Amino acid sequence: MQRLLRGVRSIHLAHLLRTGVHLDACEMRDKLKFEFSEDNRRRVTALLAWYPEPEWKGALLPLLDIAQRQQGWLSISAVHVVAETIKIDPMEAFEAAQFYTMFFMKPRGKYVVSVCTSTPCKLRGGDEIFEACKKTLNLEHGQTTPDMQFTLKEDYCMGACVNAPVLAINDDMYEDLDEKSLGDILADLRCDKLPPAGPRNGRFASEPKGGPTTLKSHPPPPGFMMQELPDPKTNKCQ
Amino acid sequence: MFRKLLPNNLRSLGEQQLRLVQTVSKEAEKQPKKSKKLDPPKGYKPNCKTKFGPLDDCDRIFQNLYGRHDWRLQGACERGDWHRTGDLLEQGPEWIMEQVSKSGLRGRGGAGFYAGRKWDFLRKAKSEKVPKVVIVNCAEGEPGTCKDREILRHEPHKLIEGMLLVGVAMGCGRAIVYVRNRFYNEACNLHFALEEAYHHGLVGESACGSGIKFDVMVQRGDRYLCGEETAMINCLMGKLGRPRRRPPYLTEKGYFGHPCLVINAESIAVVPSILRRGSEWWAGLGSSYNTGTKLYCLSGQVNNPCTVEEEMSIPLKDLIERHAGGVKGGWDNLAAVFPGGLSTPLLDPPTAAEVLMDFDCLVAAGSGLGCGAVIVMSKDSDPLAVMLRSIQFFEKHTCKQCTYCRDGAIWLPEIFARFVKGQTHPHEIDWTLAIADKIRNSKPICGLAYSQVSVAESLVRLFGPQIEERILKYAKGS
Numbered sequence: 123m124q125r126l127l128r129g130v131r132s133i134h135l136a137h138l139l140r141t142g143v144h145l146d147a148c149e150m151r152d153k154l155k156f157e158f159s160e161d162n163r164r165r166v167t168a169l170l171a172w173y174p175e176p177e178w179k180g181a182l183l184p185l186l187d188i189a190q191r192q193q194g195w196l197s198i199s200a201v202h203v204v205a206e207t208i209k210i211d212p213m214e215a216f217e218a219a220q221f222y223t224m225f226f227m228k229p230r231g232k233y234v235v236s237v238c239t240s241t242p243c244k245l246r247g248g249d250e251i252f253e254a255c256k257k258t259l260n261l262e263h264g265q266t267t268p269d270m271q272f273t274l275k276e277d278y279c280m281g282a283c284v285n286a287p288v289l290a291i292n293d294d295m296y297e298d299l300d301e302k303s304l305g306d307i308l309a310d311l312r313c314d315k316l317p318p319a320g321p322r323n324g325r326f327a328s329e330p331k332g333g334p335t336t337l338k339s340h341p342p343p344p345g346f347m348m349q350e351l352p353d354p355k356t357n358k359c360q
Numbered sequence: 361m362f363r364k365l366l367p368n369n370l371r372s373l374g375e376q377q378l379r380l381v382q383t384v385s386k387e388a389e390k391q392p393k394k395s396k397k398l399d400p401p402k403g404y405k406p407n408c409k410t411k412f413g414p415l416d417d418c419d420r421i422f423q424n425l426y427g428r429h430d431w432r433l434q435g436a437c438e439r440g441d442w443h444r445t446g447d448l449l450e451q452g453p454e455w456i457m458e459q460v461s462k463s464g465l466r467g468r469g470g471a472g473f474y475a476g477r478k479w480d481f482l483r484k485a486k487s488e489k490v491p492k493v494v495i496v497n498c499a500e501g502e503p504g505t506c507k508d509r510e511i512l513r514h515e516p517h518k519l520i521e522g523m524l525l526v527g528v529a530m531g532c533g534r535a536i537v538y539v540r541n542r543f544y545n546e547a548c549n550l551h552f553a554l555e556e557a558y559h560h561g562l563v564g565e566s567a568c569g570s571g572i573k574f575d576v577m578v579q580r581g582d583r584y585l586c587g588e589e590t591a592m593i594n595c596l597m598g599k600l601g602r603p604r605r606r607p608p609y610l611t612e613k614g615y616f617g618h619p620c621l622v623i624n625a626e627s628i629a630v631v632p633s634i635l636r637r638g639s640e641w642w643a644g645l646g647s648s649y650n651t652g653t654k655l656y657c658l659s660g661q662v663n664n665p666c667t668v669e670e671e672m673s674i675p676l677k678d679l680i681e682r683h684a685g686g687v688k689g690g691w692d693n694l695a696a697v698f699p700g701g702l703s704t705p706l707l708d709p710p711t712a713a714e715v716l717m718d719f720d721c722l723v724a725a726g727s728g729l730g731c732g733a734v735i736v737m738s739k740d741s742d743p744l745a746v747m748l749r750s751i752q753f754f755e756k757h758t759c760k761q762c763t764y765c766r767d768g769a770i771w772l773p774e775i776f777a778r779f780v781k782g783q784t785h786p787h788e789i790d791w792t793l794a795i796a797d798k799i800r801n802s803k804p805i806c807g808l809a810y811s812q813v814s815v816a817e818s819l820v821r822l823f824g825p826q827i828e829e830r831i832l833k834y835a836k837g838s
Contacts, residue, residue: 281540
């Protein structure tokens with residue numbers, strides 16, 4: 123019987139280790155204590171002022187985001203602190219934190235490299251960019267380098283399809299990539315130098331590459347084509 | 361003993377299954393396509409334009425689309441934002457709603473409901489105790505679309521002014537903007553613009569000096585499915601972002617019990633210009649019942665992918681050739697087009713050469729306008745691999761509440777992967793149609809299931825012969 127129980131527990135533990143979700147044991151919670159810093163405490167109070175008190179639950183995602191930016195990732199203790207601040211059940215906060223892909227429940231690298239591999243980016247060579255990233259960083263999807271500098275992720279549609287293929291490092295987006303500019307970006311990041319964000323093939327935003335085909339003239343002045351407004355006191359609307 | 365029980369004319373099990381599947385797919389074809397004709401709001405008069413071509417620059421609303429001018433308050437005011445907004449507010453909510461109804465504005469988020477009719481629901485909702493809320497949808501998760509990103513980072517003041525006018529028209533005192541987490545820098549632009557607006561008294565305690573209290577809040581969230589309205593409400597309330605069923609409608613009981621309405625960012629950002637230039641100007645652009653201008657995002661295998669603002673109902677071929685430099689390799693190199701993002705059925709080259717980019721024409725051609733994101737596939741790419749990637753998108757983003765959607769998200773990528781290799785049987789083409797039919801006739805909570813169906817059916821309709829070719833090639837061992 124004992125051997126059976128031990129066997130069951132080892133299967134359970136092996137499963138946990140495989141999926142990477144480490145449930146905080148009671149001892150670890152004290153070692154990994156989390157507290158909002160001074161600045162963040164001010165931010166939290168300012169944020170909660172926007173929500174009426176019965177609706178504080180709506181501030182869950184923004185507060186988790188502030189906690190994540192302070193710590194780099196979200197530990198269980200951080201989730202508990204956030205749940206205490208807005209007075210909800212910690213299990214609900216943990217559920218939400220695990221559901222959304224913007225929260226990292228494990229320690230992650232300093233630069234999270236997300237490559238978009240959705241249909242518009244694939245049509246313009248997103249797959250080759252992902253393969254090049256994998257080869258240069260020597261990582262698979264979801265893994266972190268041993269020196270905790272890079273984490274590689276494969277993301278789905280980052281909302282910049284016109285500037286495909288797209289790469290995102292933390293919050294900045296690098297667009298219009300090819301192999302050479304990708305190599306430059308990763309080389310810069312290895313030396314901790316942040317390269318300038320945005321399109322890398324010479325264009326500024328989302329205008330056509332050869333120059334804009336629209337909006338070539340100066341914008342019209344205010345009041346252009348303004349209609350005659352009826353006098354609100356005399357003209358009652360039907 | 362069992363052999364005697366079997367009837368003599370019973371064929372093998374495989375053939376039985378094939379016959380079942382074939383009957384299902386044939387019956388699906390016989391059902392007439394149900395199309396509800398939406399009634400326009402009262403006061404709208406259709407026009408009789410037949411030629412829709414390039415717009416004049418002065419007819420365009422988003423003058424700073426490419427970020428060449430200053431996006432802050434000073435630059436925005438030079439381009440005409442916040443001009444006489446106080447006078448517009450003085451006209452009253454009924455005047456604003458009347459102007460929007462007469463212009464025939466249709467929702468830019470994908471569904472294409474008449475804004476006059478949809479916004480009327482919230483206006484008529486009674487709310488003495490609980491104030492109403494306007495929720496602005498900048499989620500933009502659909503592959504292919506990136507128009508709201510330009511509005512957020514280059515024209516935030518149009519959005520803020522639009523929120524104020526629309527909120528006042530519906531009787532709301534509060535607006536919440538939902539921005540996707542990936543747009544952190546764009547949300548920063550919006551925050552800055554909001555601070556400027558508060559500082560100058562344009563929103564806040566007494567918006568534009570009219571005595572109306574209006575507050576705006578920005579919140580970020582994640583996941584493609586949070587672009588769907590009920591899932592977005594759940595996300596904003598701090599719960600899991602999954603859609604919920606629709607009697608309690610959002611106009612009765614939405615965000616924390618407040619009556620609310622979810623409107624796309626582009627629909628709101630064009631409202632100030634409609635009110636200033638008049639509804640006749642807007643109704644004069646585009647064809648009847650599909651009025652105004654639209655932001656189109658041209659991506660995929662074109663020479664110069666870009667975002668443009670063009671007139672509604674412009675021919676698709678004209679749009680691609682004029683602004684995106686044409687398909688890579690010439691128009692004859694075109695294999696298929698997604699006219700409205702990944703969730704709309706594909707168009708084949710003969711249809712694409714003639715179709716106009718508006719709601720009614722595309723629905724008549726078997727597709728839909730969606731959010732105006734044109735994804736172009738040329739013959740240089742492997743169509744089966746591209747469709748596999750498209751269906752894998754839905755596999756990652758289903759919320760797994762509805763059985764049919766969840767199972768379809770498991771089966772369809774497996775079947776498509778086998779199509780890519782050719783390591784399959786021609787029955788599976790019929791099975792794809794049967795699965796798609798089952799998903800369509802179940803009653804899913806949200807529209808992700810219908811998107812899977814349209815991708816699956818597009819594959820079979822357009823690339824069926826190529827799948828069979830590949831099966832033969834694999835079977836021959838080459």
